[in-house]
Amino acid sequence: MIKGLWTRETVALFLLLALLPLAVTWITAERWDGIVRLLVTLVIVYAWQLAFMLLRAQPPSLAGVITALAIAMLAPAAPGPFAYVLGVSFGVVIGELVFGGWGRNILHPATVAIAFLGFGYPAAPWPELPITATWGALAALGIGVAFGLVSIRLMAGAAIALGLAALAGLPVADPFIAPAILVTFTLLTCDPVTSAATQLGRWAQGLLYGGLIALFLSLWTGAATVQLALSAALIANLTAPLLDELALLAWHARRRRRLG
Structure with a gap:
């Protein structure tokens, strides 16, 4: 693709195309329940986008x-429609729109929304993703790498840790565990806006995500796998700016040693 055509909206379009295999495998498994849930969520998201417009x-x-x-x-089943609307609204507004829209946000708005629903309503059941979502996530990652939207270093770091x-x-x-790990990694950790930007930072973020998954599986007994994966993605994305800063400091230190 011509470099000058890479705008925020073309990046979003190609990222959406890369995620189509994952969306299809999930909708095929969930059928009408998944379609209705997705449509309701779309209405809430774009109602807030219209308001900010x-x-x-x-x-x-x-x-x-x-x-x-x-x-x-990935979001847990909120105890009632008001709770679900509140959680999605909080994630979209506080996680993205107040920063000026997609491309300027610090965290993925879906991460904020899911965390709000998960921690705000701890008794709400987390979803169990279909096994076929694993293949959909792998296909999405492959297409994302081909489009240049998903970092192969981020994937390699996570693969090593896992x-x-x-x-x-x-x-x-x-x-029964891999779908939650891979889907959360694909949708949230590999987001090109909120993931690490430096090469070393991407390696570190992937290693951190996989390492946190291992840690949580070892210590956090009784939690749903999606909950574990969401917590790992949240911490990994929150630390992405710090990892980039450390990577830049390491680069400057190596450069000073070579020049000195």
């Missing part, structure tokens, strides 16, 4: 579809 001349973004898909797939966890006997490859 009218109040602040902030144009809507295709990234809202990605946000709605991530929330619909591989070591598997060698240690942790069930990260269990077909």
